[in-house]
Amino acid sequence: MIENPFPELDMVIHSPARLQIVSALVLLEEADFVYLLNVTKLTRGNLSTHLSKLEEAGYVAVEKTYKKNRPLTILRLTVQGREAYKLYRKTLLDFLK
Amino acid sequence: MIENPFPELDMVIHSPARLQIVSALVLLEEADFVYLLNVTKLTRGNLSTHLSKLEEAGYVAVEKTYKKNRPLTILRLTVQGREAYKLYRKTLLDFLK
DNA sequence: AAAACAAGTTTGAAAAACAAACTTGTTTTA
DNA sequence: TAAAACAAGTTTGTTTTTCAAACTTGTTTT
Numbered sequence: 479m480i481e482n483p484f485p486e487l488d489m490v491i492h493s494p495a496r497l498q499i500v501s502a503l504v505l506l507e508e509a510d511f512v513y514l515l516n517v518t519k520l521t522r523g524n525l526s527t528h529l530s531k532l533e534e535a536g537y538v539a540v541e542k543t544y545k546k547n548r549p550l551t552i553l554r555l556t557v558q559g560r561e562a563y564k565l566y567r568k569t570l571l572d573f574l575k
Numbered sequence: 576m577i578e579n580p581f582p583e584l585d586m587v588i589h590s591p592a593r594l595q596i597v598s599a600l601v602l603l604e605e606a607d608f609v610y611l612l613n614v615t616k617l618t619r620g621n622l623s624t625h626l627s628k629l630e631e632a633g634y635v636a637v638e639k640t641y642k643k644n645r646p647l648t649i650l651r652l653t654v655q656g657r658e659a660y661k662l663y664r665k666t667l668l669d670f671l672k
Numbered sequence: 673a674a675a676a677c678a679a680g681t682t683t684g685a686a687a688a689a690c691a692a693a694c695t696t697g698t699t700t701t702a
Numbered sequence: 703t704a705a706a707a708c709a710a711g712t713t714t715g716t717t718t719t720t721c722a723a724a725c726t727t728g729t730t731t732t
Contacts, residue, residue, distance in 0.1 A: 484615070
């Protein structure tokens with residue numbers, strides 16, 4: 479009998495849409511809304527709500543500014559978010575090996 | 576701009592509960608319901624429905640028998656299920672590297 | 673000045689997950 | 703030996719999550 483070695487996975491990150499977002503931000507330090515839209519292929523509505531969830535969790539910081547008279551929303555991982563991602567990644571890698 | 580290298584993840588397997596079930600079955604060739612109950616720590620109800628979902632997907636074969644006058648349900652991965660798991664694993668490992 | 677557009681947000685419906693209640697058959701116990 | 707408890711599942715009902723469509727606000731274009 480395997481002694482339940484299953485790790486708790488952080489569901490905020492485990493969702494494919496958010497895993498994608500977080501992975502992009504890990505590499506890039508920062509990205510704007512439209513960039514993430516292109517990378518993830520999510521709809522604007524869904525990107526918006528997934529970002530809200532990441533923000534609520536304290537994993538991304540949202541900065542709303544303007545550029546050329548248009549809204550520009552910049553996203554960054556927080557330290558917490560970066561830590562959470564590292565843990566999620568290690569957890570899953572260890573498990574899948 | 577990253578050219579969306581995000582892989583499609585098989586959601587039947589991606590769910591933590593089912594990932595756990597499938598991982599156990601990959602190692603063991605076969606297991607019964609009560610064993611999986613202990614390994615996964617799911618409730619009986621939820622294990623039942625997750626197994627149904629895996630069966631519908633064609634990933635596990637369900638054999639209902641009796642042992643000592645009690646129902647005994649034996650679960651095995653199908654070839655399809657094994658293939659799907661291998662692909663899921665490779666996909667996610669490649670992505671997380 | 674109306675129409676189209678850009679960048680988001682909010683809302684509503686569908687799907688997924690979880691927990692509680694139910695079923696069926698078997699032991700145990702009073 | 704009838705009632706109570708138990709074992710192995712399944713079904714049902716509620717909550718949570720996800721996705722798509724509609725809405726908002728401000729700016730160009732025609």
